[in-house]
Amino acid sequence: MTERPMDRAEIGVGLVGYRFMGRAHSNAYRQVARFFDVDPVPRMVALCGRNEAAVRDAARRLGWEGYETNYERLLEREDVQLIDISSAGDTHCEFAVAALEAGKHVLCEKPLANSLDEARRMVEAARRAGTVNMVCHNYRRVPAVRLAKRLVKEGRLGEIRHWRAVYLQDWLLDPEAPLTWRLRRETGGAGPLADLGSHLVDLAHYLVGPIAEVIGTAETFVRERPLPSGDRTGEVTVNEAAAFLARFENGAIGTFEVSPLVPGRKAHEYFEINGSRGSIAFDLERMNELQVYFEDEGPYTGGFRRILVTEPEHPYMEGWWPPGHTIGYEHTFVHTVKDLLDGIRAGESPAPTFEDGLRCQAVIDAVERSLGERGWVSTGRNPVSGETVAGL
Amino acid sequence: MTERPMDRAEIGVGLVGYRFMGRAHSNAYRQVARFFDVDPVPRMVALCGRNEAAVRDAARRLGWEGYETNYERLLEREDVQLIDISSAGDTHCEFAVAALEAGKHVLCEKPLANSLDEARRMVEAARRAGTVNMVCHNYRRVPAVRLAKRLVKEGRLGEIRHWRAVYLQDWLLDPEAPLTWRLRRETGGAGPLADLGSHLVDLAHYLVGPIAEVIGTAETFVRERPLPSGDRTGEVTVNEAAAFLARFENGAIGTFEVSPLVPGRKAHEYFEINGSRGSIAFDLERMNELQVYFEDEGPYTGGFRRILVTEPEHPYMEGWWPPGHTIGYEHTFVHTVKDLLDGIRAGESPAPTFEDGLRCQAVIDAVERSLGERGWVSTGRNPVSGETVAGL
Amino acid sequence: MTERPMDRAEIGVGLVGYRFMGRAHSNAYRQVARFFDVDPVPRMVALCGRNEAAVRDAARRLGWEGYETNYERLLEREDVQLIDISSAGDTHCEFAVAALEAGKHVLCEKPLANSLDEARRMVEAARRAGTVNMVCHNYRRVPAVRLAKRLVKEGRLGEIRHWRAVYLQDWLLDPEAPLTWRLRRETGGAGPLADLGSHLVDLAHYLVGPIAEVIGTAETFVRERPLPSGDRTGEVTVNEAAAFLARFENGAIGTFEVSPLVPGRKAHEYFEINGSRGSIAFDLERMNELQVYFEDEGPYTGGFRRILVTEPEHPYMEGWWPPGHTIGYEHTFVHTVKDLLDGIRAGESPAPTFEDGLRCQAVIDAVERSLGERGWVSTGRNPVSGETVAGL
Amino acid sequence: MTERPMDRAEIGVGLVGYRFMGRAHSNAYRQVARFFDVDPVPRMVALCGRNEAAVRDAARRLGWEGYETNYERLLEREDVQLIDISSAGDTHCEFAVAALEAGKHVLCEKPLANSLDEARRMVEAARRAGTVNMVCHNYRRVPAVRLAKRLVKEGRLGEIRHWRAVYLQDWLLDPEAPLTWRLRRETGGAGPLADLGSHLVDLAHYLVGPIAEVIGTAETFVRERPLPSGDRTGEVTVNEAAAFLARFENGAIGTFEVSPLVPGRKAHEYFEINGSRGSIAFDLERMNELQVYFEDEGPYTGGFRRILVTEPEHPYMEGWWPPGHTIGYEHTFVHTVKDLLDGIRAGESPAPTFEDGLRCQAVIDAVERSLGERGWVSTGRNPVSGETVAGL
Known part of the structure; x- marks a missing residue:
């Protein structure tokens, strides 16, 4: 058009x-x-x-x-x-x-x-x-997330030590919410662990680096739900909620949790990164903001600052509106398509590429295996091909 | 298109x-x-x-x-x-x-x-x-503002007693910011008092009711600025910042303040309404949220709640994305055009009409006169035509 | 003891x-x-x-x-x-x-x-x-307020231009709240304007400087209340709520508002100061915090920072607990008595002295007169003695 | 005295x-x-x-x-x-x-x-x-925590499903922070996992119920620190930071994390509980507040409410100051001693008793064992005596 x-x-x-x-x-x-x-x-x-x-x-x-x-x-x-x-x-x-x-x-x-x-x-x-x-x-293309990436890359946080992330929603809270394709293993794969969790894993890979091993736990709180047709119920065959610990290759520790059964959380995708020199926190429900702490400010005037990421100096924002005039959810797709088109022009696949997607999948897969094995599972090797995921 | x-x-x-x-x-x-x-x-x-x-x-x-x-x-x-x-x-x-x-x-x-x-x-x-x-x-067409209006109309706040509003930005803070048409009386009219203040007055009229009288104060902190051409400076002939008190026809008291010289405030259009039964607060920098307090909750579990105004039940939101997925500044114009088109179909001018615009102008005008008169000025009569503004 | x-x-x-x-x-x-x-x-x-x-x-x-x-x-x-x-x-x-x-x-x-x-x-x-x-x-002796004072004195905010302050509570919201001595002119003086307003004026004098002139408005929303004895009602003879504008001697503009009829606000003593280089905001309900913005951070990482004022480097805090361990309302009196005892040792009255109290009273008095005169009233001269309040 | x-x-x-x-x-x-x-x-x-x-x-x-x-x-x-x-x-x-x-x-x-x-x-x-x-x-005796307990007990949150808690501080962030007794295994036991983690485990036991099994990970980021004497360095022999997953006996899932190396977090003891009908969140740095969401509010006006826990109706608060006047860290000890004295009068040990302390210890111990075993460890049996911890 x-x-x-x-x-x-x-x-x-x-x-x-x-x-x-x-x-x-x-x-x-x-x-x-x-x-x-x-x-x-x-x-x-x-x-x-x-x-x-x-x-x-x-x-x-x-x-x-x-x-x-x-x-x-x-x-x-x-x-x-x-x-x-x-x-x-x-x-x-x-x-x-x-x-x-x-x-x-x-x-x-x-x-x-x-x-x-x-x-x-x-x-x-x-x-x-x-x-x-x-x-x-x-x-990845929320301006505040992009700013987070820049601060990490510039070394403003120092050596990264902690990642903690949750993606909490409430759309499955109602026990009458129907048994859609997302809640059946054969169509929905790993369920919310994949649907919501892949967002968190991708962000962790982007902002902290490769995840080396994981261990998780999961639960289905509402085991029977009405079929979309409405006249009968069926079994939920994916895990509704999950949490896992992760060790990153660079030595950082991570915690992850996803649940679509959390009262009051609508799109609470929250992550926090702590390094030796600073911290960063982000909440998708306030996606125009980034919370940042720099250790070198010292205790006298140091504090988490709320950066309103709407300045022309901020990633992608020059294309939009004057400072303080916020953007919304849909804009992240505009930025994705922009970078895709730039990639097509340059003949180069922009991250996250399919390989990045596979690395993400390897983590979700390892978490799922850890549920059965009740122990840590390495993500380092593609269990199908035998090659290391990192070395794809 | x-x-x-x-x-x-x-x-x-x-x-x-x-x-x-x-x-x-x-x-x-x-x-x-x-x-x-x-x-x-x-x-x-x-x-x-x-x-x-x-x-x-x-x-x-x-x-x-x-x-x-x-x-x-x-x-x-x-x-x-x-x-x-x-x-x-x-x-x-x-x-x-x-x-x-x-x-x-x-x-x-x-x-x-x-x-x-x-x-x-x-x-x-x-x-x-x-x-x-x-x-x-x-x-007026931010979903959270529309929700505020509904709560007021439904009587959830009771009798309205207090209105306080500020519109604070920082784009004139830099003394080197150029002397644009907005800062010259002949082109910019009442300056930020009109530019920012008309937003606040319109919201006050919408949410509380007609303003009866006002008294204000104003100041220009940076009196000379570079001309846009850049080689010389010129005089700022509007007031950069202003504050005023207002009495509403229904007995409520209001405070208003506008300034584009406030460090750290980008689009801080904030208003708060207090009634006999509840309170409401809104901040444009977090435009997907409305803070609401209902007195009847009682002290045990009462508290300001942060409503994320992204549910399909919320004004305009059914057209957009699932709960928790926020919208941005530009969407308010989409809603305005939507209601305008509905009005055209119905053959009825949607509020705010030109008459509403005139009422708003009458308040700005009264504030300006109060600066010279150093006393309260009624907005009740159109000083040009003699007719009451309310009765237009 | x-x-x-x-x-x-x-x-x-x-x-x-x-x-x-x-x-x-x-x-x-x-x-x-x-x-x-x-x-x-x-x-x-x-x-x-x-x-x-x-x-x-x-x-x-x-x-x-x-x-x-x-x-x-x-x-x-x-x-x-x-x-x-x-x-x-x-x-x-x-x-x-x-x-x-x-x-x-x-x-x-x-x-x-x-x-x-x-x-x-x-x-x-x-x-x-x-x-x-x-x-x-x-x-004045909340550590965060003391820190605000230091930042102002050190010039971190630059030239001060805006002061805005409210003191909102809810203890008079209930129309059955009794007609105590505070609500009768003869015992309660100027009522909440004095009771709550004097806190704000004292802070404004402390942090910004002398107030030169004022104009206010006031209202009593519940005019009859039960007598403390309970069997009859009596008339409220003070203004329950008030708002006023102020011009400071240094050219800053101020807004003030007090009301004990605000649903959801318990001890919401809030002030904000904007200078040419930075801003500060404080809320008594979160008295261990100070919000600060420094303009020189630039747009890329600039943002209001929340300083948790609990470090040993912060005023008075070395006497209390380790960082992050907060203090409460009563501690402000301990600090006041500490400074009083230091003053007694030094033979010097610590601020605010009775003269500071008189200056504060002169502002409240001017606001009250402005209600009748419906125009600006100078606080510059003590209307009883004829001497300037500032020059006492 | x-x-x-x-x-x-x-x-x-x-x-x-x-x-x-x-x-x-x-x-x-x-x-x-x-x-x-x-x-x-x-x-x-x-x-x-x-x-x-x-x-x-x-x-x-x-x-x-x-x-x-x-x-x-x-x-x-x-x-x-x-x-x-x-x-x-x-x-x-x-x-x-x-x-x-x-x-x-x-x-x-x-x-x-x-x-x-x-x-x-x-x-x-x-x-x-x-x-x-x-x-x-x-x-346990922060009024907001006590209020949380009451809401859980009253069933206002429904069936509890999620617990997530962190205790983040910054006192070990500086690599020059000395090697005190807390950082040596022989004197400091499990280190921050015990010191900070026991707070979280006790709160989880209090608010959600017994923990059945755990798996954790831990790290020491700064392995050598100066001895308190200052002239040499020594090895840190406890884990500085730790995270673990937990399964509660009632089926809820929990995540826990402690670290004293987090820039900007001073006493960030944060927990969140999600049930089938509501959610609760608490942050020690704002200890006079409790965030609460009730699902039955519905989407139209539902939202996390910030309860200022300073009303006489709130636990312990009648003894202190009027609404909105906050208390601080030290008050939690006053409440503890009050309940201890009540217990002495009644001849009954108030919770948490030594048995509760042992249950807490059993969890910390299980987490430590899970580090070596790299798999889930049950807390259900006291590994020394063989008796179940819950059945002590």
């Missing part, structure tokens, strides 16, 4: 999925060239879904030129160079591998896959394809 | 101005039909500005089909039914009156005018025109 | 009043030498009150060696060198003047007096006496 | 230790009868320490009638009925057992002992003695 500036190339996009994530991604393609000087400019060629009436309606509403009801047809289109996979987790591997084999660039929603094996196959396909690939871990 | 659903009407929009406000309004027209079922759907026909190269470039970037460099030409266009005035304050009166006389609907940026006389003429033109008019006081 | 170290002098204390303030002052005398190296050490000689049974019981409970039921008798005692007046406001003048004429040192609760004339007479008596005098504005 | 009301009994107290804890306990004995109607009233008979000059000086300053330099002598005194052990952790067992054998009541600082075996011997001695025993886990 974007009016292409004369001197910029265009890239045709095909998007699979039009629910929550499909809406957020569509918005990103519509908005990115309005606020950032991207090149190529995305052309919203086709939305893809199986239900024709629904996908046609969604395409119109979300701003797509056309639609497809058949994924193979989408891949055959010459005017589509970038495939965006925002469908359910159990479709990622199949769709991504096919897109890569068709020579497309691929953006895939997180978590990358529902199993380590799937993730490995996706990485291999990406290597063979040589096109640009990226996992949509959008929270 | 919006793909119009088959069963909905279209309305052609012409926008004047393409800087900060022009960008925010353009975004609203682009986005509104993506998230809300509006009817008519806006068609972004033409952007208007005097510098052809600049306006052409802006039109392309912001998503307008075309552009005009002459305001009269814009008004002559049959395919434009709604004029949006986002240009500098000293153009509002002329542009709005002309648009109304041309039979257009008009959305005008705040403050409505640079003087009470201008505002009165705009109201008169609006009455004669019979089209829909609205002032873009976008903060 | 204090065990006097061998090398320290003792000073006999007589305290008038044993309710809220009497309890807080008694605690200060009991505790001060346990935590600070004071010299002289207070000896809690006698508590004074008219009801013998009550005062005897209170003396035992609060740790006084004995008691008196007659104020003259207290003043005659040779073993009492320091008189502490914690009785109702309408007794301050008489008691203080008598104590000073008897050659005693005097600590007087705030507000100093119920009228400007009384305050003037107290200052004159203090001058004649030559003993040490002090007003118990205890909030 | 307390003036005993005529109708109340007295109990003679002997206190061992006069540093941080000794000062805090002394204050509690001085203050308790001033604010609460205790019976018996404590008489501060003797302070005990080995260095005569130091203990004499401390006794005078802290308000003790006399002192002893020999612990046996203290136990022989007929006028001492209550022994308070505030000395270093490696003395607790010997001192407590001796005191109990001498027929004294005993209050012992936490953690109860340096090993599980010591703790067991203390419990056995307590059983034989039949006097009153108590562990000074003072944070």
Whole structure:
């Protein structure tokens, strides 16, 4: 839909999925060239879904030129160079591998896959394809998170020693909340541990470094839930909530916890990092803010400062509004697409790549194994291929 | 640019101005039909500005089909039914009156005018025109503010007794910040008192009711500033900062303060309302939250609660994302345009109308007079026409 | 009750009043030498009150060696060198003047007096006496407030431009709250404007400097209240709530507001100071914290920092507990008594002296006059004596 | 030092230790009868320490009638009925057992002992003695924590599912902080895991219930530190920081973390409890507040509320000041001593008793064993005696 500036190339996009994530991604393609000087400019060629009436309606509403009801047809289109996979987790591997084999660039929603094996196959396909690939871990591109990364990189926190993170929501609190695909092992993979936990693991990898080993615990508090059809109940076959300890390769200690059964927490993705020289804390519910403490301030005037990350000096913010005028959740997808387009121009997959997605998956997988083994599990080796995950 | 659903009407929009406000309004027209079922759907026909190269470039970037460099030409266009005035304050009166006389609907940026006389003429033109008019006081349409209004209306706060509000920013703190049109009386009107203060007065009128009388004080802390050209300095001829007391018609007491010279405050538009049964507090820097206290909770578990205003039950939020996923500054304009389009469909001007804008102007005007008179000034009568402002 | 170290002098204390303030002052005398190296050490000689049974019981409970039921008798005692007046406001003048004429040192609760004339007479008596005098504005001695003062003095905030302060409570919110002496003009003086407002004015004088002129507004929302006896109601003859604007001698602008009818606010004494280089904010409900912003941090990492004022480097804190271990309300009285004892040793009245109390009274008085005059009133001259308040 | 009301009994107290804890306990004995109607009233008979000059000086300053330099002598005194052990952790067992054998009541600082075996011997001695025993886990008696307990007990949170707690400080952050007894295994036991962790475990036991099994990780970031003498360095032989997962007997999941190397955290003892109907959060740095969310509020006005726990309706607060006037760290010891004295009157050991202390120790011990075993360790059985800890 974007009016292409004369001197910029265009890239045709095909998007699979039009629910929550499909809406957020569509918005990103519509908005990115309005606020950032991207090149190529995305052309919203086709939305893809199986239900024709629904996908046609969604395409119109979300701003797509056309639609497809058949994924193979989408891949055959010459005017589509970038495939965006925002469908359910159990479709990622199949769709991504096919897109890569068709020579497309691929953006895939997180978590990358529902199993380590799937993730490995996706990485291999990406290597063979040589096109640009990226996992949509959008929270890396919250300006405050980006600022956190810069402070870590600049050494402002010193040597990192502690990571603690939770992702708490309340959408499963109601025992009448239905048994969706997310709560069945065969479709939802590791459940909230993967859905919410992959966000935390990706951020930990991004901000602290590789996780070496983990041990976890998990629980399902509401074991039977009504089926979406409503007339019967079924068993929840994923863990609803989980917590785990982690050791990072650099010696830092980490704690992680996810639960969608927490009264009062809506999108409380919180992390804190403590180093030898400073600390950082972030809460997604106040995503325009970063809490920072620098030890060298000394005790007299030292204190956690609340940085309102809305200055033009802050990552991505020059594209938006004057200082103090905040952005919201959807903007993180705009930033992701911006960096993806920059990557396509440069011919380089922007982080997190599929390999990063596999590393993330390896941690989730190790946590799941630790539940059964009741002991620490190393994430260092890909248990399928035998190669180290870090050395992929 | 919006793909119009088959069963909905279209309305052609012409926008004047393409800087900060022009960008925010353009975004609203682009986005509104993506998230809300509006009817008519806006068609972004033409952007208007005097510098052809600049306006052409802006039109392309912001998503307008075309552009005009002459305001009269814009008004002559049959395919434009709604004029949006986002240009500098000293153009509002002329542009709005002309648009109304041309039979257009008009959305005008705040403050409505640079003087009470201008505002009165705009109201008169609006009455004669019979089209829909609205002032873009976008903060009325922050979901948290809308929730505050509902709680007040439902009587949850009881009888309102106290209003206190500040709008503090830091963009004039640097003594080298240039002497823009906003800091000259002839172009900037009452300066920050009008620019920031009109936001607070509009919210006070909306949430508490009509202001009866006021007394203020004001100061200019940096009296000489560099001209935008940079080689010389000029005198600041507006008050940089101001504070005033107010008595509301319903007996409540109010305090107001505006200053763009406050270190650390970026967009700290804060208001608090205290009634006989409860209290409410809001801070624009955390615009997804509302602080609320209900007296009937009793002392044992009573406390200010932080409502994260992101539930589908909350005003406007059903159109956006799941609970906890926040929205940003620009969304307030989307909501404003949504309600404007609903008003156009219904043939009714949505509040704040030009008359509301005049009432707001009457308060700013009274504050300014109180500076010279050093005593209380009533806002009850329009000093130009003699009629009561409340009874317009 | 204090065990006097061998090398320290003792000073006999007589305290008038044993309710809220009497309890807080008694605690200060009991505790001060346990935590600070004071010299002289207070000896809690006698508590004074008219009801013998009550005062005897209170003396035992609060740790006084004995008691008196007659104020003259207290003043005659040779073993009492320091008189502490914690009785109702309408007794301050008489008691203080008598104590000073008897050659005693005097600590007087705030507000100093119920009228400007009384305050003037107290200052004159203090001058004649030559003993040490002090007003118990205890909030000057919150460590965070003391830290604020140091930052202002060190120039860390630059030139001060804005002061805004509120003191909000809820104890009068209930319309059945009884008509105590505080709500009758003849005993309660200016009511909450004096009771709460004098705290704010004293802090403003301490932190920003002399107030030059003021204009205020006030209201009584509940005009009839039950008499303490309970069987009838009586008229509230003070203003329950008030707000006023102020101009400081140094050019800063101030806003003040007091109300004990605010749902959810218990002891919300909040002030904020903005200078050309930084800002400070304080809330009594979180009295161990100071919010500070330094402009020179720049936008990249700048933000309001929350200083936990519990380090040994912070004012008064070396006497208490390790960092992070907070103190409470009563500690401010211990600090006040510590500084009073230091003043007695040095032969110098510590601020706020009775003269400071008179200056404070002059502001309250000017606000009250502005209510009738409906215009600005100067505080610069003592309207009784004709001399400038600042030049007393 | 307390003036005993005529109708109340007295109990003679002997206190061992006069540093941080000794000062805090002394204050509690001085203050308790001033604010609460205790019976018996404590008489501060003797302070005990080995260095005569130091203990004499401390006794005078802290308000003790006399002192002893020999612990046996203290136990022989007929006028001492209550022994308070505030000395270093490696003395607790010997001192407590001796005191109990001498027929004294005993209050012992936490953690109860340096090993599980010591703790067991203390419990056995307590059983034989039949006097009153108590562990000074003072944070149980923060009014906000007590309120949390009441809300849990009343079922306001529903079924408890999640506990997460951290105790973060910064006193070991400086690599030049000396190698005190706390950092040597032989004197400091489990180090910060015991020192800080026992606070968290005790609160978890109090608020959620018995912990069934644990697994932890730990690290020492600064391995060599200067000896207190200053001329050489020595090895840190305890873990500086630790984190562990826990399963409660009732099915809840818990996470715990302690570290004294966290920049910006001074006494950040934070816990959060999530149940099926509500959530609670507490931070010791803001100890007068409790954050509470009740699910039944519904989404429209639901939100975490900040309860200022200073109302007379709140636990312990009737003894102190009017609403909004906060208390501090030391008050928790006053409350502990109040409840201890009530227990002595009733002939019943108040929780946490020595048995509670042993249960706490069993968890710390299990965490330590899990470090070596790299797997989950049950706390259910006392590994020394073979009996279940819960069934002691």
